[in-house]
Amino acid sequence: MNTAQKQDLLIFSDHSVISNQMCNGSTHDLILVTHSEATSPTWLLNALVETIVFGVPYSLKAEANSSQHQVGKSSSRNVSLCSFVHDLKFVENSLMKLKIDVNQCTFIDCMTNFIVNNIGKSNEVTLKTLVEKFPTNTNGTIFLEQPELLLSLLDDLTSDQLQKMFIIPLMKKCGLLIIASNTGLVAIDEDHIAAKELTEFKRFFISNMHKALVIMNLKPLDTGRAKDITGTLRITRGGKHNSYDKIHPVENEYLYLTKRDSTKLFYR
Amino acid sequence: MSFRKRSEVLNRGVGQPSGVPGRTPTNSLRAPIGMQRSIDGAPRGIGRAPVGRSVPDSTVPNLNNLSLRNNNPAGLQGSDISPESELIENHPGVRPSPATSHPTTSTGCFDLDKLLLHSGLPLGNTLLLEEMGSTEFNSIISKLFIAQGVVYNRTEPTKNNTHTILVSLNHGLAKDIPGIYKGSKRDIKKSKISEEESKVTVQNITGHSSAQRSRDLKIAWRYGLNDKKDADAEESAPVGDYKNYNHQFDITTRLMPLPTSTDITFISPAQPIKTILSKLLETIEKHPKKLIRIVIPSLLHPAMYPPNMFKLQNIIPFLHGIRSTVKQYSQRSVLLTTLSSDILDPIIISQMENLFDSVIVLEPFEQEMLQFLERAYKTQPNKVQHGLVHIKKRAIFSDFGEMHVVKSEWAFKNGRKKFEIEEWGIPVEDEDAESAKKDKTDDVLNTVDLNVPSSHGDHDHNHSSTSNTKIGIDF
Numbered sequence A: 001m002n003t004a005q006k007q008d009l010l011i012f013s014d015h016s017v018i019s020n021q022m023c024n025g026s027t028h029d030l031i032l033v034t035h036s037e038a039t040s041p042t043w044l045l046n047a048l049v050e051t052i053v054f055g056v057p058y059s060l061k062a063e064a065n066s067s068q069h070q071v072g073k074s075s076s077r078n079v080s081l082c083s084f085v086h087d088l089k090f091v092e093n094s095l096m097k098l099k100i101d102v103n104q105c106t107f108i109d110c111m112t113n114f115i116v117n118n119i120g121k122s123n124e125v126t127l128k129t130l131v132e133k134f135p136t137n138t139n140g141t142i143f144l145e146q147p148e149l150l151l152s153l154l155d156d157l158t159s160d161q162l163q164k165m166f167i168i169p170l171m172k173k174c175g176l177l178i179i180a181s182n183t184g185l186v187a188i189d190e191d192h193i194a195a196k197e198l199t200e201f202k203r204f205f206i207s208n209m210h211k212a213l214v215i216m217n218l219k220p221l222d223t224g225r226a227k228d229i230t231g232t233l234r235i236t237r238g239g240k241h242n243s244y245d246k247i248h249p250v251e252n253e254y255l256y257l258t259k260r261d262s263t264k265l266f267y268r
Numbered sequence B: 001m002s003f004r005k006r007s008e009v010l011n012r013g014v015g016q017p018s019g020v021p022g023r024t025p026t027n028s029l030r031a032p033i034g035m036q037r038s039i040d041g042a043p044r045g046i047g048r049a050p051v052g053r054s055v056p057d058s059t060v061p062n063l064n065n066l067s068l069r070n071n072n073p074a075g076l077q078g079s080d081i082s083p084e085s086e087l088i089e090n091h092p093g094v095r096p097s098p099a100t101s102h103p104t105t106s107t108g109c110f111d112l113d114k115l116l117l118h119s120g121l122p123l124g125n126t127l128l129l130e131e132m133g134s135t136e137f138n139s140i141i142s143k144l145f146i147a148q149g150v151v152y153n154r155t156e157p158t159k160n161n162t163h164t165i166l167v168s169l170n171h172g173l174a175k176d177i178p179g180i181y182k183g184s185k186r187d188i189k190k191s192k193i194s195e196e197e198s199k200v201t202v203q204n205i206t207g208h209s210s211a212q213r214s215r216d217l218k219i220a221w222r223y224g225l226n227d228k229k230d231a232d233a234e235e236s237a238p239v240g241d242y243k244n245y246n247h248q249f250d251i252t253t254r255l256m257p258l259p260t261s262t263d264i265t266f267i268s269p270a271q272p273i274k275t276i277l278s279k280l281l282e283t284i285e286k287h288p289k290k291l292i293r294i295v296i297p298s299l300l301h302p303a304m305y306p307p308n309m310f311k312l313q314n315i316i317p318f319l320h321g322i323r324s325t326v327k328q329y330s331q332r333s334v335l336l337t338t339l340s341s342d343i344l345d346p347i348i349i350s351q352m353e354n355l356f357d358s359v360i361v362l363e364p365f366e367q368e369m370l371q372f373l374e375r376a377y378k379t380q381p382n383k384v385q386h387g388l389v390h391i392k393k394r395a396i397f398s399d400f401g402e403m404h405v406v407k408s409e410w411a412f413k414n415g416r417k418k419f420e421i422e423e424w425g426i427p428v429e430d431e432d433a434e435s436a437k438k439d440k441t442d443d444v445l446n447t448v449d450l451n452v453p454s455s456h457g458d459h460d461h462n463h464s465s466t467s468n469t470k471i472g473i474d475f
Helices: A042-054 A066-071 A088-097 A114-118 A123-133 A147-153 A159-173 A196-211 B057-069 B078-090 B110-115 B137-155 B171-176 B185-198 B202-216 B219-223 B225-236 B273-286 B312-328 B346-354 B367-376 B431-451 B467-474
Strands: A029-035 A079-083 A105-109 A137-145 A174-182 A214-219 A231-237 A252-259 A262-267 B094-096 B103-105 B126-131 B162-167 B264-267 B291-299 B333-340 B358-364 B387-393 B406-414 B419-423
Touching (some): A029 A042, A042 A088, A088 A105, A114 A147, A137 A159, A159 A174, B126 B312, B137 B162, B137 B264, B137 B291, B137 B419, B162 B273, B171 B264, B312 B333
Parallel strands (some): B126 B358, B162 B264, B291 B333
Antiparallel strands (some): B094 B103, B387 B406
16 A cells, blocks of 8 residues: 555544544543454554644654654643553553653553452442542543443443443543443344343443544454455544534544554545 | 585675584574574564564663553562563573564464464463364363473473463363373384483494494585584474473373472362452462463363353453453463353353453364365375364454454364464365276276177267276176
8 A cells, every 4th residue: 555645643623633622621522432352442542642642643643753752742631541451561661652751641550450459349339439540630531441341340230330430420520531442242143142241231332422522433344354454443423412613523434554563544 | 625515605604604514503503683692691682573663772771660660559560570581581481572572482382372473472461262162172272381381390400480370170181281292103213222322332332333434434425415414403403592492292192290289280260259369369479480371271161160150240350350460470471261162152252352362263173074174185184174273363463453363264283293273275175086096997997898799889988987887897
């Protein structure tokens, strides 16, 4: 594929990834990133973290180099990262590659010893303790990786309870909540498995879609594996009413190629 | 005047052995550049690490500082750093990944190591091996994995360097692990003979030396033929620095002496999750400075796991806890889990796969396919594969967003001396040979037929049917 075709990531109509009009202290938005097992969203989340910190996703830009990182203004926006599948070391390595000061971000480790620390506790207590760990900053951004795992980790937790006790309080704590969810489960045929768990997972994903301003979906090619394409990134509007006058999400579909540490975007 | 061959290169470049006949190059010089180590034992990685992934020298100290400063609440990572780096440098079963330079350990199966693209499983990573159907090929991999850990322990008899933790009720597994492959029967006989010959006896000295001398005095010495043979033997041996990294096992033999409690610790899965996790942590901490190889063979086997473990809210916390432990001790632990996927709910499998860094699926062939392969490889029964290998995730690569789903491109076969994984291609049934054979017999029979007077008066040239010919003979 020709390098000339490489495109920049744009999500909003003002040609930005995360618009400056967001995180203004009065709005609480949600961006949902859905992915499958084959298409991990690490690169996309990294790009979004970069956008919050530097204003531009340098890792996705063709002309990005180290000098630009120094020139790029580091914003005062607070960034909190929380993962149920990755530990501090993984996040630190990612931030280091992006040349982001680790002290600028807060990491809430929901992987290391999560089970040992929370076994036997009620769901209410566990979720309340978790929410309290996040700093309150209505201008800040929270990244949440795979919160749906809580439906498997906590006993008898329903989608509604998870929304009520975890997602909504977190949305209130920040200006922008970015959730990355593995929606591979959706592909399971419900006719054959009438499991309550599957219904709860689907309800959780659908609730998030309704709350989201933007939905970004990463999926592999329908035709299978290709050497020059990893998958497609589809940007669509979420179910939430757009409360901004001047901006709106631009629906778009990119092809992308992730190789080693770099990702390139192409128009479909 | 020189006795060199015309085709021989006189100077292979700076630092290369001169290639003078009679001199054997040393092991260290023969090792590929990317696999050489510096004097202090740290991997040099010249030309090996991919450009995009390599970390500049200046950033390396920062990484250590960061992980120390921003320690997690458990506070376990920072305390573990020095013994772990020591382990990476000196452990015979740890080498840098040729793809990413991450310290990696072998699974005990050479082909599986290759399939993972790291020459093994990178430390701090987990591998899930699923198997469809009712066969038990995954148990071979578990046994090889356990055996490899025990063999690492025996490479340095003075100190134990590896500990295997088995989360299983089946204590017989420790007695059932395969021994190191010592070659074919012929090789074993040969080695016995050479062993006998190497003993210092009058007969050996006189007999052996004369035979050896006569061989050495062949005119061929001028062409360096004997040296070539030596070099070939050297090439087939494992590379100098990692000669104890990977071993070949013979599944028809047993590893002797049997592993003891210093090699393997059993943890029963039929306990509360908290107890299992605390025992796991306890065992790891009991063996500092050792490579920890955790194995969960036949996960959710109905005979070993209580019914409540089949519930999503029990099995996922169990695996999440184990993943957390492996990541906590990421510089010296790995996990292999095997399971039969047919008996489990797709939701459970999907959630499990989400918690593993690498996922490989074995799909054994149906009976019809096996029969077809046996027919196709009639003359080479060793080539018959037993099933397909699908890749769903590869450690490190999949985490960074690379798409590594590979279906039906690889096939496996299990033999006495090897569990092989090779590229899959549907063999062509050699019908031509069969039909040619048939034609030949027909020709012979027809010649007989020609000599016999036919009732029809004319000869039937239809070679496809033998019935006419038979009638001809009978007639």
